[in-house]
Amino acid sequence: MTTVRAQAKRPSAKHPHDDAPDTSAEFQELSHLPDGPEKEALRRHVVEAWIPMAERLARQFRNRGESLEDLQQVAVLGLVKAVIRYDPARGTAFESFAVPTVVGEVKRHFRDHMWGLHVPRRVQELRNRVRAAHRELSHSLDGRGPSVREIADHTGMTEQEVRLGMEALDSYTPLSLDAELPGSEDGYSLADTLGDQEDGYDLVVDREAIKPKLSTLPEREQQILYLRFFCDMTQSRIAEQLGISQMHVSRLISRTCASLCDQVMADAS
Numbered sequence: 218m219t220t221v222r223a224q225a226k227r228p229s230a231k232h233p234h235d236d237a238p239d240t241s242a243e244f245q246e247l248s249h250l251p252d253g254p255e256k257e258a259l260r261r262h263v264v265e266a267w268i269p270m271a272e273r274l275a276r277q278f279r280n281r282g283e284s285l286e287d288l289q290q291v292a293v294l295g296l297v298k299a300v301i302r303y304d305p306a307r308g309t310a311f312e313s314f315a316v317p318t319v320v321g322e323v324k325r326h327f328r329d330h331m332w333g334l335h336v337p338r339r340v341q342e343l344r345n346r347v348r349a350a351h352r353e354l355s356h357s358l359d360g361r362g363p364s365v366r367e368i369a370d371h372t373g374m375t376e377q378e379v380r381l382g383m384e385a386l387d388s389y390t391p392l393s394l395d396a397e398l399p400g401s402e403d404g405y406s407l408a409d410t411l412g413d414q415e416d417g418y419d420l421v422v423d424r425e426a427i428k429p430k431l432s433t434l435p436e437r438e439q440q441i442l443y444l445r446f447f448c449d450m451t452q453s454r455i456a457e458q459l460g461i462s463q464m465h466v467s468r469l470i471s472r473t474c475a476s477l478c479d480q481v482m483a484d485a486s
Contacts, residue, residue, distance in 0.1 A: 236269035237312050244305045264293070264300050267315065271296040274319050281327065288323060295322025340385045346372050347382030426481045438473045445470060 240263050247263070250256040275292035279285045299318040303311055328341055350372045354363035365383070369376045394408040431439060437459070444450045444458070452470070456463040 236267075236273055238266045240266055240311065241305065244303060244311060248305055260300055264297055267296055267300070267311075268293060270312070270315070271319050274316065275323060277320075278323050278327070283327070288326075291323050291326045292319050295319035298322065340381060343374070343378050343382035344385035345382075346374065347379055348386065426484070427477055430477050430480050434473065438469060441466060441469055442473060 243259060243263050247256060247259055250259065271292040272289045275288040276285065278288055295318050296315060299311075299315040302318070303314050305311075328338065347368060350368045351363060354367060354371055363371070365376050365379050368374070368379045372379070374382070394411070395406050397406055431442070434442075441455060441459070444455050445452070450458075452466045453463045456466045459466070
């Protein structure tokens with residue numbers, strides 16, 4: 218059997234395309250080799266021979282928000298999968314099998330890792346069709362953007378599908394909250410449109426929840442709470458005014474507040 222070293226050095230006949238070498242002999246040998254180091258070495262040799270094609274396919278997707286280096290790595294991963302799965306006995310040329318495998322891997326990378334918002338696959342496909350149609354029609358409509366009806370007629374999609382795809386155009390890369398709003402002349406951004414947390418809302422809810430409970434308290438407890446929390450009187454002054462000890466006032470306040478809290482929580486549950 219031919220050694221791995223000899224296989225690695227053996228030149229392959231060239232395909233008419235510079236980045237598509239003829240590795241049919243290698244694939245035939247791979248199909249008969251048992252799993253092991255020799256087969257892995259020959260498979261690695263085939264992958265290296267086809268890397269230029271994978272990188273060429275990756276370049277078709279540049280300028281879409283992902284670095285070319287990362288795209289090429291994803292394309293090579295698709296190439297490795299194609300080399301492993303290819304069966305020369307089916308009679309199909311490796312290039313015909315590998316190209317859709319590599320392109321599919323790159324598209325899957327965009328679908329699974331590059332969308333800033335989760336968008337269903339069907340909507341992603343509509344978005345891609347709308348995007349392609351918009352680019353094609355913009356060259357033939359005197360520079361103006363195509364209408365929804367024109368895109369629908371061009372693609373065979375319904376107008377509803379076109380609108381759905383157009384909405385997804387802005388979902389690929391979310392707009393920063395610091396981005397200036399269109400038409401703004403003073404740097405007004407999305408962040409400026411967000412409201413701050415309003416603690417007063419919780420206070421209103423708490424007051425409304427406890428209001429009916431206060432009316433059921435004995436008159437003395439109502440008076441003590443009123444003087445303490447609405448008149449801001451100290452416990453010692455309340456004790457003097459009511460003729461009881463400060464310790465008694467403290468116990469009444471603690472007991473009454475705990476009881477009110479338990480009642481409100483019980484109603485909430």
